[in-house]
Amino acid sequence: MSVVSPKTTSVPNPPAKRPFFDWRVWTVAIVLLVAVGLAVLFGVKQNAQQGFYGMRLFPLKTAYDFKLHGPNGADVRLDQFQGKAVLFLFGFTHCANICPTSLTNLTAVYQALTPEERKQVQVVFISVDPNRDTPQTLEQYVTSFDPSFVGLTGSKPAIDQTVLAYGGSYEMVAGPTNQPNDYSVNHSAYTYLVNPSGKLELLYGNEKLGEVPKMVSDIRAVLHEPRS
């Protein structure tokens, strides 16, 4: 008899107060509250992801600190660019279509920023073809798009480690002539945005880079984030 049904408890109440304590009203109220709570939580999460044009990673994680060779063969680490937003992508200079298209779009994005903003942004092109791309070749290649761009290469293990750390992939494909140097490289074509705190924050498929105002808006948002 310890279980008392709501109906039984309501019996002694005065008829006028009955609706206020009706279990059905409470059930509906609680369901509504939970629904509103979930909607708010979900909305906040959606907002965190979707305010950006790029695919936002959540939660943010520290970006892998690659160590590769820059201009003149000097070591260049990702951490050297802390305090800047770094946009980097993988490619190779013998690439005739995808890589120049991505770099042309990134040039337009970079040049749409104000000079002050440009000082806080670094575009980096990482070769997945160290066999043919020397630091000198890469430097001439990337600086022809914008003098501030940096091209990186390195030993195959160092490049592989970097590609792997960013979840990417690449493969060499033999060309029609079967000559040792006639090959193409199929590669990940994402552009990765590392925020000024060194966290990997946004990803862009190569086909997204042409939307210059949206890219600029993302970069501005990242530059204005509180630093952690």
Next chain:
Amino acid sequence: MVKFARVSVIGYWLFTLGFLLPSAPLLFADDQVAVTVQRPWMRAVPNVMDTTAVYMVLVNSGSAPAQLVGGSTVIADSVAPMITTKEGEGLKQVVGMKGVDALEIPAHGRLVLEPNGNHLMVMGLKEHLKEGAQVDFTIKLEPGDHEIHLKIPVQKKPVQ
């Protein structure tokens, strides 16, 4: 009155032939290609690159499909039709390109060659033309071993 009529008969034939002659190749040869080219451009590339790409829209007004099988230019060793390939999903997806024997221009349809997509790859560049230059470029179509000679602008971005 008679004289006037004769002049108008001759005039009529001249007028009619004037319309017929230019279209004669289309009327008399089944394997002729009825393809026109719109907005062609070659990508201006850094001097260290030995390849580039040519983009354009090919419009086929004929009732039979045509094939873009290649091209040529004096500033490069070879030209080949290429498609863009995508393998895998998500972050592991790799994008690449692959040579094909031909790209089809459907009957009453178009073939779009554009950045990130299908293109004519230009290999073994012997000369690096700067933005704003023009280059002689020939495309080869089938059937009929048909050639179209073009003057193509060299640019960094698509023709607007």
